[in-house]
């Protein structure tokens with residue numbers, strides 16, 4: 001049980017700056033995910049929190065007190081590694097017990113031969129065994145305690161690594177891509193298990209992944225990182241619905257957000273393919289902007305385009321069947337480089353023919369506008385309430 | 397029931413034929429390797445065994461079948477017994493020194509980042525230099541009156557020690573030289589073993605509270621070096637058991653037989669006295685020991701050190 005506070009954490013390896021002044025406050029009991037492309041510094045950050053790496057600048061507090069000078073095990077954190085890092089020569093039981101034997105026995109009581117002299121050792125070991133058994137039962141590992149890690153499946157190894165982390169009742173759980181060595185099906189299953197484990201334990205979880213689906217499905221809050229900085233911190237829905245920058249918008253969501261080139265016309269009105277939209281932004285006319293549209297924001301327009309809805313023409317390239325729904329891939333008419341994706345029900349998808357030209361429409365309120373530098377631009381009058389879009393469109 | 401019986405009576409003729417062809421093909425592929433094994437190893441061994449049952453003398457024109465007489469003589473021969481004891485004593489000093497010393501150096505060198513390769517080269521030098529050449533250096537170093545070792549001892553107030561000509565110190569001195577020559581090679585093997593231990597195991601151990609040097613060594617390094625240690629142990633034992641060159645050039649088995657070792661006696665019997673049959677029997681005894689060392693590795697310890 002502890003909150004974690006990072007302030008201006010910086011780290012370089014030689015001349016490469018890996019972390020650039022990270023500020024992050026993680027609440028007690030929160031499930032916070034660090035997500036970002038590979039190489040953006042997520043592992044370095046979590047390793048600094050664990051104490052495996054030392055920051056060049058900035059400070060770190062766990063549970064309200066500074067821990068910069070503490071060694072990893074003194075920080076009361078537990079870590080699950082991507083490789084699981086199980087001790088290959090020890091049984092599952094011994095793997096899970098190790099943090100406890102280290103904490104509860106003195107050095108001489110752990111040494112070969114010398115430990116036979118200790119009278120209290122047996123009592124301590126019995127206590128450790130029952131604690132290990134309790135953790136193993138929670139993770140359905142009870143029947144595997146005598147096996148070696150090499151004799152376990154990937155999912156079981158993963159659970160042993162979790163057990164080794166849980167057994168000490170740490171204040172903070174750190175996990176560095178713990179699911180990336182599992183096959184797809186097990187990964188989905190373990191997502192649920194981890195989320196439930198977090199709910200049951202109520203401990204602070206800091207979770208690193210490059211997979212935005214993991215970040216979106218499990219976390220209370222997500223910190224999206226890129227090039228050693230946090231681009232946006234917020235709940236999964238905040239990141240999805242109000243991405244702070246083009247990079248966040250592109251990274252979060254599957255299929256990836258559709259990006260269309262647009263320009264700012266007189267009065268800040270946004271123009272898409274030469275047609276003005278019912279959308280105006282506080283930018284100078286003539287500037288190029290990027291319009292972001294989620295695939296579910298698009299829909300087919302039957303009959304004549306217009307009628308109060310923004311539209312553009314497209315040609316179907318490919319249908320992707322996901323079972324419950326389809327993802328339709330379109331090429332934009334006359335623009336080979338840009339394509340868009342649209343989610344559709346099987347019924348709607350059945351009505352679209354390959355290579356047929358269709359009209360796609362969207363509500364301007366659902367569009368994200370990004371300035372040329374990549375920052376999000378709030379449309380005028382839309383910041384307060386989405387309802388204010390209606391009069392704008394009425395005026396169009 | 398009848399169906400089960402029919403299927404149990406063996407595969408169909410076609411399948412049986414295919415099986416036979418497969419078997420012949422397999423033998424065909426194995427044949428070249430087997431012939432090579434036969435010609436280079438098994439045949440010489442058979443000749444050796446046959447010789448050990450005769451009283452053949454090198455250069456002689458005839459020989460007699462003497463049965464086990466050579467072996468009986470060897471086991472009763474006090475010189476052979478003494479040389480066997482000396483050899484085992486030598487092994488008993490060189491193995492712990494050469495294995496534990498190399499392990500210690502490897503652990504220390506492994507931690508060095510930039511200077512590691514320098515240390516590797518330095519410790520490996522004795523391996524690359526021929527022992528015969530280095531023996532002269534040792535002889536000078538250990539010389540009772542001229543050698544710097546005795547110079548230091550004298551400076552410390554200790555009397556000069558005639559390391560190689562004193563029966564009580566000669567074998568131990570040879571053992572130290574043996575260790576000196578083995579350390580580098582064993583260290584390289586241990587370094588390879590250390591490098592193969594994943595770094596994140598040490599990091600996991602750090603987080604689990606296993607961060608002291610002794611704990612880390614006992615919990616991770618030592619167990620995970622098991623297979624390497626096993627290999628180093630057995631090769632060191634065999635190398636030490638084959639001690640010959642330092643004895644031949646530095647002591648010739650003396651003083652008063654204190655450094656007579658098994659292989660040196662084989663050499664004397666076979667190449668100085670030309671008792672070829674007797675030397676063959678001694679060689680067989682020698683090989684029996686080597687076999688025991690290898691068997692210990694294969695059967696007794698191999699299972700325990702792998703995980």
Ligand SMILES: Nc1ncnc2c1ncn2[C@@H]1O[C@H](COP(=O)(O)OP(=O)(O)O)[C@@H](O)[C@H]1O
Nearest residue numbers: 013014018036037038039040041042043044045
């Ligand atoms: N020990 C190290 N020495 C040098 N560079 C490193 C080291 N660890 C990480 N890096 C570099 O730091 C950057 C961030 O690495 P990392 O934190 O592992 O990224 P992520 O986990 O987000 O994929 C990478 O460019 C990587 O090459």
Ligand SMILES: [Mg+2]
Nearest residue numbers: 042043044177
């Ligand atoms: Mg990483």
